[in-house]
Amino acid sequence: MKVQKLTPEAFAEFGDVITTEGAHSFPINDGTTERFHDLAQIDVADGQGKPLVSLFRGRPRQLPLEVLTMERHPLGSQAFVPLSRNPYLVLVAPRGEFDPQALRAFLVEAGLGVNYAKGVWHHALIALYQVSDFIVIDRGGPGLNCEEVRLVEPVIIREKDLAIIG
Amino acid sequence: MKVQKLTPEAFAEFGDVITTEGAHSFPINDGTTERFHDLAQIDVADGQGKPLVSLFRGRPRQLPLEVLTMERHPLGSQAFVPLSRNPYLVLVAPRGEFDPQALRAFLVEAGLGVNYAKGVWHHALIALYQVSDFIVIDRGGPGLNCEEVRLVEPVIIREKDLAIIG
Numbered sequence: 540m541k542v543q544k545l546t547p548e549a550f551a552e553f554g555d556v557i558t559t560e561g562a563h564s565f566p567i568n569d570g571t572t573e574r575f576h577d578l579a580q581i582d583v584a585d586g587q588g589k590p591l592v593s594l595f596r597g598r599p600r601q602l603p604l605e606v607l608t609m610e611r612h613p614l615g616s617q618a619f620v621p622l623s624r625n626p627y628l629v630l631v632a633p634r635g636e637f638d639p640q641a642l643r644a645f646l647v648e649a650g651l652g653v654n655y656a657k658g659v660w661h662h663a664l665i666a667l668y669q670v671s672d673f674i675v676i677d678r679g680g681p682g683l684n685c686e687e688v689r690l691v692e693p694v695i696i697r698e699k700d701l702a703i704i705g
Numbered sequence: 706m707k708v709q710k711l712t713p714e715a716f717a718e719f720g721d722v723i724t725t726e727g728a729h730s731f732p733i734n735d736g737t738t739e740r741f742h743d744l745a746q747i748d749v750a751d752g753q754g755k756p757l758v759s760l761f762r763g764r765p766r767q768l769p770l771e772v773l774t775m776e777r778h779p780l781g782s783q784a785f786v787p788l789s790r791n792p793y794l795v796l797v798a799p800r801g802e803f804d805p806q807a808l809r810a811f812l813v814e815a816g817l818g819v820n821y822a823k824g825v826w827h828h829a830l831i832a833l834y835q836v837s838d839f840i841v842i843d844r845g846g847p848g849l850n851c852e853e854v855r856l857v858e859p860v861i862i863r864e865k866d867l868a869i870i871g
Contacts, residue, residue: 559760568763568829575760577845583756590749590756592784592820592842594725594741597734618758620840622788654758663734674786674840676758679743 542700545629545645545653553631553643553659555579557620557652579654583615583678591679595619597627597666602701606630606694609637609660610687615678618654619664621647622672628696629653630662637688646701660688667701708866711795711811711819719797719809719825721745723786723818745820749781749844757845761785763793763832768867772796772860775803775826776853781844784820785830787813788838794862795819796828803854812867826854833867 543549547556555578562575583590609632621627629645632638637660647653654676655661664673678684709715713722721744728741749756775798787793795811798804803826813819820842821827830839844850 557758559762562760567761571764571766571832572830573762574841575762577757577759579758581756581758584750590747590842591743592723592745592747592786593743594728595733596725596739596741598737600737620758620786620788622786664738666737675740676756676842 540644540694540696540700542644542646542696542703544703545647545651550645550653552633554616554656555654557618557654579618580656581616581618581676582657585614587682588615588678588680591677593675595664595673595675597664597671597673599666599668599670602696602698604665604696606662606690606696608687608689609662610685611658611660612678612684613658613686614682614684616654616657617675617677618652620652620674621650622674623669624649625667625669625671627667627671628665632660634658639690639692642694644696646703706810706860706862706866708810708812708862708869710869711813711817716811716819718799720782720822721820723784723820745784746822747782747784747842748823751780753848754781754844754846757843759841761830761839761841763830763837763839765832765834765836768862768864770831770862772828772856772862774853774855775828776851777824777826778843778850779824779852780848780850782820782823783841783843784818786818786840787816788840789835790815791833791835791837793833793837794831798826800824805856805858808860810862812869
């Protein structure tokens with residue numbers, strides 16, 4: 540399927556791109572530190588939820604990749620900040636009833652993070668080429684916070700689909 | 706002053722060391738990802754607070770470093786996860802009235818993060834040798850969340866104090 544380059548504009552419907560580029564920033568600590576401020580809408584406080592900081596270590600997926608399921612977290616956002624400089628792949632679909640026609644795939648350049656807004660359909664972590672670590676900020680607390688949907692017609696991502704970034 | 710190697714045990718009084726080592730982990734995403742779960746006690750929800758994800762870009766400090774002030778955040782924890790592989794320096798003192806005798810300095814090995822518990826006195830970010838980026842998770846919202854104290858007698862950190870790690 541078609542893979543796009545990740546940009547904040549293209550991803551806005553699904554959540555945030557976590558990047559210093561274009562971010563509001565200001566000096567702190569007597570000018571020794573620049574603070575790029577509030578880069579993602581962390582949305583985990585529903586009265587019972589609390590923010591969790593975890594580390595996901597993703598093994599690289601083999602291509603072609605058959606996309607069989609998508610998931611969503613109805614109770615909170617989920618942010619991924621890469622610790623490795625490897626690109627990775629993100630698949631999303633809008634909130635609400637899952638619409639396979641609305642599926643979008645983004646190739647994420649090294650260094651950018653993504654934050655899935657609450658309820659946005661997304662694929663589980665798709666690391667590429669190497670084992671990749673991510674800091675993940677999501678919701679802990681009571682309640683069922685993961686729903687899955689199975690695609691009637693699997694979608695295939697091929698190596699050549701990733702050729703959009705040099 | 707004396708600088709110690711950072712370990713979870715030595716730092717426990719002040720907050721968390723963010724590391725996969727010894728962390729509870731389990732496989733997710735059909736075994737393609739390992740989740741090192743809930744690595745820091747993020748404490749920002751006081752009814753009005755919300756978690757902020759920011760990026761701090763710290764310029765390296767020159768040594769010897771004269772420590773003149775310490776700060777604390779009475780309304781929330783503050784976590785630092787390094788994106789660079791550079792060591793950095795952490796100075797802390799226990800909660801409550803500031804006690805200069807209780808000041809502790811830790812050299813943080815590449816890759817480890819720290820989370821200052823709410824109200825723990827700490828020094829502003831001390832990057833070493835190179836410009837260093839950190840993902841910071843702290844509290845946003847109303848209220849005064851930064852207090853400073855000025856040391857009556859400045860403390861000096863010298864290059865030779867950092868020689869504890871080879």
